[in-house]
Amino acid sequence: MDDLNCGKLIKENPKVLSWNENIFLMHYVEGEEKIRVNMCVHMDHISIVLRGKKEILGQGSKTIVPAGSGFFIKKGSYLITDQFDELDEVYEAILIFFSDSWLRSQVESIYGCSNGADAVNSVHRQEDIALLLEDNLMNALAVQFKSYLCQQADSHRLRALLPIKIRELFQVLITAPGGHHFEMQLRSLDTHLNPDLAVLMESHYKENISLEQYAFLANCSLSTFKRRFQQTFKMNPGKWIMQRRLEEAYELLTNSNNNITEIAYEVGFETPAHFIASFKQKYRDTPKQVKQKL
Numbered sequence: 001m002d003d004l005n006c007g008k009l010i011k012e013n014p015k016v017l018s019w020n021e022n023i024f025l026m027h028y029v030e031g032e033e034k035i036r037v038n039m040c041v042h043m044d045h046i047s048i049v050l051r052g053k054k055e056i057l058g059q060g061s062k063t064i065v066p067a068g069s070g071f072f073i074k075k076g077s078y079l080i081t082d083q084f085d086e087l088d089e090v091y092e093a094i095l096i097f098f099s100d101s102w103l104r105s106q107v108e109s110i111y112g113c114s115n116g117a118d119a120v121n122s123v124h125r126q127e128d129i130a131l132l133l134e135d136n137l138m139n140a141l142a143v144q145f146k147s148y149l150c151q152q153a154d155s156h157r158l159r160a161l162l163p164i165k166i167r168e169l170f171q172v173l174i175t176a177p178g179g180h181h182f183e184m185q186l187r188s189l190d191t192h193l194n195p196d197l198a199v200l201m202e203s204h205y206k207e208n209i210s211l212e213q214y215a216f217l218a219n220c221s222l223s224t225f226k227r228r229f230q231q232t233f234k235m236n237p238g239k240w241i242m243q244r245r246l247e248e249a250y251e252l253l254t255n256s257n258n259n260i261t262e263i264a265y266e267v268g269f270e271t272p273a274h275f276i277a278s279f280k281q282k283y284r285d286t287p288k289q290v291k292q293k294l
Contacts (some may be wrong), residue, residue, distance in 0.1 A: 023162055184260065
């Protein structure tokens with residue numbers, strides 16, 4: 001599967017409205033499921049999922065977005081999965097891309113409707129993805145945006161309305177339940193190009209993704225990723241991932257009621273047999289023997 005480039009998607013999609021290259025509104029429909037595809041996001045981006053389900057691996061998080069919900073991501077590199085609903089073989093979403101300069105010009109009107117205290121005083125580490133929980137006002141705007149893109153209306157008139165409606169969407173999202181998480185993301189916008197490698201690996205060592213995909217999430221070439229990894233962890237990526245998975249498995253064996261097969265899959269092994277052999281090589285006991293000693 002080819003990489004997804006949002007700039008290219010915008011240029012190739014006939015259902016796009018734009019305003020001065022600062023805002024792009026797009027109706028996105030995909031009839032083919034995508035599994036862990038590289039996605040390059042060139043502008044900060046809000047998406048409201050209408051049908052299907054989205055999974056996003058960011059540099060420090062994994063987010064599942066069901067239909068009716070949405071997400072905000074900063075510009076950068078992600079691994080995405082588009083899945084269909086059981087009865088509807090299509091993924092559909094409203095996508096909004098906006099520039100940093102436009103957002104800065106709207107600060108007073110957007111943040112003026114929020115409490116602000118929760119966002120400013122929060123001590124939580126900023127994630128690269130904000131989940132936008134299902135909300136009636138958000139979904140009503142999504143339907144309106146879709147109608148803008150699907151009807152044969154005066155495009156000049158719609159473009160003039162676009163910044164007003166996008167500003168309204170921001171205000172709706174900030175004032176929604178849990179909206180302070182979205183506000184925190186907006187207040188902390190940065191280039192998002194220098195991720196913390198330790199955070200990236202701790203977030204995703206259980207995922208079955210390739211070293212090339214780890215490098216993609218880290219915004220660097222494979223050779224640079226391996227060099228940075230060696231400098232950070234003093235070992236190669238494959239060895240570190242195996243060691244980290246086995247350490248987590250040992251913790252689960254001694255502190256949970258999960259069986260050996262469940263633990264094998266939970267920490268990222270593709271087969272229980274591979275897990276058992278790797279575990280014995282490191283700890284000299286099999287997982288079953290560790291369980292029996294408790």
